[in-house]
Amino acid sequence: MTTETRDGGDAHPLRSYGRRKGKRLTARKAALVADLLPRLRPDLSHPAPNDVRTLFDRALREAWLEIGFGGGEHLLWQARANPDIGMIGCEPFLNGVASLLGGIDDHGIETILIHDGDARDLIAWLPDASISRAFILFPDPWPKKRQAKRRLLTPALVRSLARILQPGGELRFASDDMNYVRAALFTIGRDGDYVWTASRANDWRERPADWPETRYERKALSEGRKPSYLCFRRR
Numbered sequence: 001m002t003t004e005t006r007d008g009g010d011a012h013p014l015r016s017y018g019r020r021k022g023k024r025l026t027a028r029k030a031a032l033v034a035d036l037l038p039r040l041r042p043d044l045s046h047p048a049p050n051d052v053r054t055l056f057d058r059a060l061r062e063a064w065l066e067i068g069f070g071g072g073e074h075l076l077w078q079a080r081a082n083p084d085i086g087m088i089g090c091e092p093f094l095n096g097v098a099s100l101l102g103g104i105d106d107h108g109i110e111t112i113l114i115h116d117g118d119a120r121d122l123i124a125w126l127p128d129a130s131i132s133r134a135f136i137l138f139p140d141p142w143p144k145k146r147q148a149k150r151r152l153l154t155p156a157l158v159r160s161l162a163r164i165l166q167p168g169g170e171l172r173f174a175s176d177d178m179n180y181v182r183a184a185l186f187t188i189g190r191d192g193d194y195v196w197t198a199s200r201a202n203d204w205r206e207r208p209a210d211w212p213e214t215r216y217e218r219k220a221l222s223e224g225r226k227p228s229y230l231c232f233r234r235r
């Protein structure tokens, strides 16, 4: 649950995302938002269960988390490729949420939950060591110097992810903004609870095979920006 303030912001000091709504939804997507989304939303007004896998309707092996899933292409791909994993996606942009709902409905997926708000609220709610893999793919780069404070990846976020990640769990981060990539390497490296798993340049220059292209990545590549793909293991 994101607490809205009078200026339309949330309880966090700085918003890490842009607009929350885009163009008007189609009738089908509006219906999915009205009917399906409430059934997939974790209820943050009650304490989280000790075992987050029990949030799902069937027995699952692990729970993974995607922060800022955009249109949900990556999350849907992972859910289809890993039917024994429960996925929790966070995205405050309604049109992106609606796109993912369309995919969930098209493919009859029963292993995705959606927090349609600020990921930091969901992370604060999740129990220790409850998530096996977390994805932050192409977070808004906020490239101007005065905007850098809005970036999602801060020492506090890295710390809270270390709390919810299981030992041996994985954090995946990608960006096409080299300043952000450098800042992420510095911030995650300095935390002390993560090991960068790359052993050669291609490990961060090439997208791993179990990681599909995202919409934002395609845009970056078409505009000539080469992304970096960082994988960290939680100690």
Ligand SMILES: C[S@@+](CC[C@H](N)C(=O)[O-])C[C@H]1O[C@@H](n2cnc3c(N)ncnc32)[C@H](O)[C@@H]1O
Binding pocket: 016, 017, 018, 067, 068, 069, 070, 071, 090, 091, 092, 093, 096, 117, 118, 119, 120, 137, 138, 139, 140, 141, 152, 214, 215, 216, 217
């Ligand atoms: C540049 S887009 C990338 C979307 C997608 N991951 C992709 O690669 O196509 C970044 C997304 O992160 C979302 N976002 C930003 N701050 C967030 C937060 N605090 N919690 C959840 N999502 C957030 C934005 O709404 C936006 O959709």
